[in-house]
Amino acid sequence: MLKQERAVRTLRSLVHSAAKLFLRHGYAQAKLAEISADAGVSTGALHFHFESKAALASAVQVAAAASLREAVRTASRLPGVNALQSLTDASHALADTLRRDVVARAGLQLSCDTTCPTEWDMCQEWQESVRQLLARAAHENLLAEDAIRHDAATSIVAATTGMELLARSDAEWLAHATLTRFWELMLPSLATPEALAELEPAGTRPGGRRSLRPAQRPAAERVALVAEPLLSR
Structure with a gap:
């Protein structure tokens, strides 16, 4: 043993x-x-x-994929949370995992490295997850009449994956506040007024409880924050 x-x-x-x-x-x-x-x-x-080094790189990617899939799957299935909030929460879970987990970051980077053997396309998986959640949002009548799901999915995937790429040289791109500001801009163009009133761009905690936005946190906590298919296949 x-x-x-x-x-x-x-x-x-x-x-x-x-x-x-x-x-x-x-x-x-x-x-x-x-x-x-x-x-x-x-x-x-x-x-x-x-x-071999390829086998070791594969192990890193397998561990990263499992971690990222679980983070997004868990966040997108919180009880009592609508599809648009689930999408917002899933993006925060993805970013949080990448911020704190070196294996997740490395696995994602390796999956985009042309010199490294890989069969994992995280961007494609994330895109499919975004599309599924937007389809669910349409079924739940959460989307504004002029919201075009395909264009919305493209914009969300491009923005979130772009943040990860930029974060490789500046970690602030994956900061909670940065992603929150993105959703503050994006959600009003997606959601009906009724749905928008119930959404939290900063994400929700497990159980559907709202999280405080960075501006609502005590000053000491704000300083600490600054210092500091993915669905079931």
Whole structure:
């Protein structure tokens, strides 16, 4: 049992270290020796778990995909929340996971790296999720009469994936406040007046409880915030 637990810890450490170094150097320039050293294990231990750098990159992507899918799936299924709020919440969950999880960030970046073997297209999955949630919103009669679902989906996917790309050099692009401002601009063009009155651009907490917008938080909390298909397939 202890041997198995050590093997699992080593595996997780290697995936985490690989994620850090893939982010820092890119897939092509990352070295297995540096990854094993960062993880505190021998190169022999690394090769025991992964036969190649491609296999290690695949493990990072698999872990990232699972984390991002679960975050968005959970956020988009909160009870008592309508489809437009679910879409808003899902985008916040996606951004939050990318902010705090180095493996998620690395896996997403690897999926867009032409030098890295990949079968995962996160952007396509996110686009399909956005389309599904907008279709659900139309069924729930939440969309304004002149809202065009296809154009809305294109704009939302382009904006949110663009934020992730920009955040690779400036983390503020994935900040909660940045995404909240995006939804403050987007939702009035999507929702009926009745639906808009019930929506929270800053996202909701589990159970459908409204979260405070950044401007409503105490000053100390605002400072701390600044310092600091994905649906079921």
